[in-house]
Amino acid sequence: MNFPKELKYSKSHEWVSYEQDGTVLIGITDYAQKELGDLVFVNLPEEGDGVTAGEALGDVESVKAVSDIYSPVTGTVAEINEELLDAPQKINEDPYGAWLIRVENVTDTEELLDADAYEAFTKEENQ
């Protein structure tokens, strides 16, 4: 299991990357994609939509279930990764490359974990 040091993590298994231009990329973690299994569909918000920290930003359907994805930040959707709409399996193949949305005008952030704390958290969850 992979936990890149440069990312921050939410307890609902999303990752956050702070970009140099002030925007934020959000994806789901390697742990999350393994738990979900093979993804067959992803529902994302639209550009210009607002997202709220702790609330669902969209959902993914895997062979196991439909599951909500929660936004770790409050802000405005600047861009969505349209490639995933046709190829959701890219999230399984490369969870940290396959970002879901780019958020701008971030005004609020959930409490996030660093890589070590998140790794420890996933171990607790699995017990």
Next chain:
Amino acid sequence: MSLNKLSYYNSSSTDPYHNIATEEYLLRHVAPGECILYVWQNFKTVVIGYNQNAWKECRVRELEADGGSLARRLSGGGAVFHDLGNLNFTFLVRSTEYDVARQSEVILKAVQSFGIPAMRDGRNDLTADGRKFSGNAFYRTGDYCYQHGTILIRADMQKMERYLNVSAEKLQSKGVDSVKSRVVNLCEYVPDMQISDMRAALLRAFGEVCGLEPAPLSESGLSAEEIGEGARRFGSWEWRFGRRIPFQYEMTKKLSWGEVLVQFHVAGGIVKEAAVWSDCLDVEFPGLAGEAFVGTRYGSEEWDELPGKMEKETHRERMAELVGCLKEEN
């Protein structure tokens, strides 16, 4: 945490929207440590998965003409057919108590109690001699989870085949496709099996597998208001047809006035772009017809009003035939 309370609820309704709303209500109200077994039946209904295209999975017009309903559920997966020969179950729990193997064991044990060789096949199917009698699907929101499925006892397989059989090449859509399975009614094994027998067997197996005595939930304990609100939402055109899943539709047909090719781009259930081509000598009609479809709800009764909106009598007639043909195909 382990299970400390078993509850069960039998729906007295056969309305799919009411029943799916009840399922959502029970999910929102399941307590930590509790597992609810919810048992329900729908009158003639095709239920599609959360991320499916209604028209791609179901002959909607034919189903509705026969008095049936199309419903969309919260869980993923493929389209299934329900009627009163089918019994549905849902296990509703918090995530720490969610156990697909245990829940499936309840169904298997109930079915096996009739001497039927039921087993789990893959992740989502319960089968007997390699034929599926129960398709299962799963949903999770926050800490709340459910597993639900069908149990085919004496379902009308001919209707199932008819409504779910859609020619694939005409409609190109994003979303999740259904997988065809060999299916079997359990009455093939036990000819006199009644729905009530299976209800009783499920309840018995639920208690045995979980090691607790299930207690009934009464209808008066549920909020009719909340369930009614959910039923309206699940029955709405927006929820059933208006999902954002975009698709392309194409039809080529020989009509009385010429050959016609129709192409639609649909998003959120609304025709966003429409093009009509024809070899007929009327050069005006195809353009006007295409324009008329833009902005309408795909396949809805709004199409019935389109012929009347054309200015020329010949155009009204042509449009009526075109709309009739498109509705026939959808």
